[in-house]
Amino acid sequence: MDDGTRLGQADHAAGPRPPGVIFTMRYPSDVGFVWKTIALHRDLIARAFGGEARCILAYPQLSPTSAYQPRWSTAIQADFYDYSAENRQRLERVITDEAIRLVVFMSAQPADVDLGFLRGLGLRTVTSENNSYDHSLRQPFMKRLAKALIRRVLKRQVFDLHIANSQAQYDFLRGFAQLPASRLRAVRNGVDTDHFQPGERTGACSTLGLDPDRLWIMAASQARPEKRLERVLEVIRAVKDARPALPIGFFFVGEGENLAEWRQIALGLPDAETYRFFGRQNDLRPYYQAASVFIHGAFRESFGLVIAEAMASGLPVVATHAHGPAEIIAEGETGRLVGRDDWEGLGKAVIEYLDDAELRRTHGLAGRARCVALFSITRQAQEFADLLRPFLKDGAGAPY
Template sequence: MTDPAAAYPADRAQRPAPGSDAGAPLVVHVVDRLGVGGMENGLVNIINGTDPARVRHAVVCLRAAGAFQARLTRCDVPVIVLGKKDGKDPAAYLRLWRLLRRLRPDVVHTRNLPAVDMVVPGRLCGATVVVHGEHGRDAVEEDGANRRYNRLRRTVSPLVDGYVAVSRDIQRWMTGTVGLPAAKVRHICNGVDSRRFRPRSDSGAAERGPLPAPAGFAGPDQVVFGTVGRMQTVKDQVTLARAFCRAVEAMPDGRRRLRLALIGDGPLLEECRAVLAEAGLADLAWTPGARNDVPALLQGLDVFVLPSRTEGICNTILEAMGSGLPVLATDVGGNPELVTPGETGLLVPPSDPDALAGAMVRYAGDAALCRRQGAAGRAQVLERFALDVMVESYLRTYEALLAARRRPRRGGRSAVSAAGEAGTP
């Protein structure tokens, strides 16, 4: 295949040379792909929200680009596909090193398990700073206790100047279970665009809009529960489908009152459809697959549900809160950092359809509770989870780590400690 380093970037000759003094510092983000997901959503938001006079960006996708590439609004941000093969591909390290040598980044920022070993070419390419971020764990290490993966993280740790954890739960796992130096690990919570994700009314609580579902799917007398996301094992939408069936059975008028929207695509979609069909409730559910109109879809729900088995910091929870929805989520990962039980939503144990069904019945019988919690969630987003706060936290972290690496260290302080002293939020 063509070496991506050789192909980059003849059409960008007018831009300042990457890493040169003529332009702002260049941050090269190394990810597995730019598919649909919370990590990818956060990365796109950081890039789109950055002043290019302050920090420039480039994205290297190890295996493929993906749908979220189209969400980048900055035309000066290259997205380069390395073409890494599935499984072992030793040549990918050399290709990435060559590419980074050509890009001359100031900062290399790798993300999640698929890119953790890429800190090696990131360090060897001559970048001033190497950062690694953990945004959550997938099915291959759901409990975070995989010895081989955690040993890999510890092995490359001396090459990393700073770590970013998106939740306090992830931060505790990185410093505790994995055993990374606490002084290197910084917590930066995700943020949400509260102008894009907002209620239809000015009350702060959701006023349900129309869903592009079949005619008659949900009228004013129905309560629409819904979720949005990749339909994969860790997201566990099958438990939500089962809980919906039990909630319908538990309410005398459940078939008339309750509706379910399962929005997203993936391996669990057909299993969810089968669960609903077996219960004779397929006509009460809308399963459209992947959609690109999420803000409007959230405005078409009454209650947002997240049945995940594990989470970092869920962007979709923040988007639902920004849309004025109460959030019914599992008590895992970073979810308790976002959802205040009884105030902005409810938390239930993971993989427990009975507990989930009971909470759904409670919401279905209390419209005032939905409005009150939805308005409180919107207020929380405006106060604590603004998008510009997240972007500023990342930019200050990059700037402070660069400054710490470029000046003599005193008393063996880590670069992340120096970053904290420099005023990173």
């Protein structure tokens, strides 16, 4: 592998090669958190293909300390979101040398990539739609009509297939974005329910340096404005004020642009030492196992992988009613959903769980059962493979 963009030729010595599939990754390979789950999902698609395809995970930067080590695919360094003249040459070399037939993007808009360049090389393109949109958005009639003409009639500004990560995401892309139904499918996200399981809380707390005698409320996300952790911190303070006799703590896992601001807010709260920020972590399993309740206050969320991971780990989840969480949580059975701006209701729901250990246990078990049944990453990978398989056929036209 000379420059990090080419696979070893020894793998290709024996006979005709199956078609190549590139799964593009948006972040360097050492970034874990939910991106580790995305890499696992792509790798499981490769397993589902078996010998039908050779699958490659293309990272913009390949690190010797990658967060995920693929088992059924190969990792290379190739940035499919950079279409400078120099990088086009690199991409064309990879595509030609590896006989790539299909490129699968994540959360890519047509404007993010050069579809004309890729199609000129004979490639088909797919994107998984993971972006979080504000579903309350409205648009003028003429703009909606123009989108319908360009995308549904002329089939421009569209990939060969868009795969939405939830039914709500599908509905938004069909209505607001005016994507053609023939190019749009829905496959619910999944998580590794074998890895994320309930664990021994006291041991997990000790491992993380958390007081096991406290009831720890957990949040995890990218530190971005729409996650609204500053409002969640207000809720936690109100919960602590409402239950002064209960030993309550809060911790957050994640990094991003708002993290410093959120840390500063927590430093100004009473009992600031009971608010912990762990930054970016590649594996959240011990954090879920140390917690008693999971809280999520996002304004918008297309799915919510951390919610599903928390449920798989046996935690009851309290969340604001964004579209993704509303599909994952069974209200009153595995957690609580409150209005998108109902911060008082969010606090009351947290208190309900802190007051009742048996309720935490039963809703946690029900949440895990629901996650295993509906949100398995193995199921998700198989459904993806079934949608992608028609693109692998020799001389295949547009299958959708």
